[in-house]
Amino acid sequence: MAGIERDTPxxxxxxxxxxxxxxxxxxxxxxxxxxxxxYLRVYTPSAEARGHGPGQETLQTGKRNVDIERIExxxxxxxxxxxxxxHDSGLYSWDLLYNLGKHHDELWQEYLKQIDAQGLSRxxxxxxxxxxxxxxxxx
Numbered sequence: 001m002a003g004i005e006r007d008t009p010x011x012x013x014x015x016x017x018x019x020x021x022x023x024x025x026x027x028x029x030x031x032x033x034x035x036x037x038x039y040l041r042v043y044t045p046s047a048e049a050r051g052h053g054p055g056q057e058t059l060q061t062g063k064r065n066v067d068i069e070r071i072e073x074x075x076x077x078x079x080x081x082x083x084x085x086x087h088d089s090g091l092y093s094w095d096l097l098y099n100l101g102k103h104h105d106e107l108w109q110e111y112l113k114q115i116d117a118q119g120l121s122r123x124x125x126x127x128x129x130x131x132x133x134x135x136x137x138x139x
Contacts, residue, residue, distance in 0.1 A: 010094050017034075037066050037068050070082045
């Protein structure tokens with residue numbers, strides 16, 4: 001999980017738009033980002049997807065139609081999203097959310113390139129699931 005930097009803006013408002021599948025994040029500075037549920041799921045910070053070190057990442061696939069069922073606060077530094085595919089183990093710190101908003105276009109293009117290069121799909125989940133251990137799925 002990314003830590004909180006001293007100058008990381010804290011959201012002044014977070015809105016969940018179920019119909020359009022968008023999370024809207026607003027900041028006191030006037031910055032506002034709309035992040036698609038699929039994008040948030042693909043960039044989950046959970047160890048299940050990111051691994052425990054460089055090179056251990058698992059490319060998330062088949063998340064095009066994922067929903068966020070609810071948002072849970074985690075202390076004063078993060079939120080947890082409960083996704084419709086059962087995933088709920090990623091803690092999205094304020095700095096991670098800000099960076100996901102600020103760098104959305106380049107991160108999304110990088111994801112699409114990876115999907116294409118590996119011949120995978122945004123519609124078919126080919127992500128291998130761990131079968132046990134401390135980083136397994138939480139339902």
